[in-house]
Amino acid sequence: MKALLLPTALLCAALAVQAADTPGASPNVPQPTVQDRLANARKAVARNDWSGAMRELNAALREDPxxxxxHNLLGYTYRKRSSPDLVKAMDHYGMALKINPLHKGAHEYIGEAYLARKQLPDAERHLAELEKICGGPACEEYQDLAKSIADYKARN
Known part of the structure; x- marks a missing residue:
């Protein structure tokens, strides 16, 4: 009987060490992918659940910096939450554009952030970039930023 207990105990110890080496992992439970986390963050944003979106996006960022x-959705979340942080929003939009200079959403959102900072020429520069990328009114991002700029001009 003792001969059977020792191998069983060793096996259990080995499994415990393996589980301890995988932080946050549960056996047979798939971990969310970056795309899963982005989808969850978009759902949280739709509910104005900014902390839930931040949680998902920061986890996604750790997986795929x-x-x-x-980065674009993190910027949006920083800009839209109840106490906006335009500096962090701009940092993330800038990073999104550094990674992908043709990212239409980042051009739209950074343009809107520039309007919030009363920097119309910078917003218009991103509208011009969108015109080059997608042919102007042919894309939603161009239309949205153009409308935001027109509204800004009407108010100021």
Whole structure:
């Protein structure tokens, strides 16, 4: 009987060490992918659940720090939450554009952030970039930023 207990105990110890080496992992439970986390963050944003979006996006960023979509949505979340942080928003938009200079969403959102900072020429520069990328009114991002700029001009 003792001969059977020792191998069983060793096996259990080995499994415990393996589980301890995988932080946050549960056996047979798939971990969310970056795309899963982005989808969850978009759902949280739709509910104005900014902390839930931040949680998902920061986890996605740890997994894929060079993901332009993650940086873009992080920027959006920083800009839209109840206490906006335009500096962090601009940092993430800038990173998204560094990773992918043709990222239409990042051009739209950074343009809107520039308007929030009363920097119309910079917003218009990103509108011009969108015109080059997608042919002007042919894309939603161009239309949205153009409308934001027109509204800004009407108010100021």
């Amino acid at each position: 060079q993901n332009a979509d993650v």
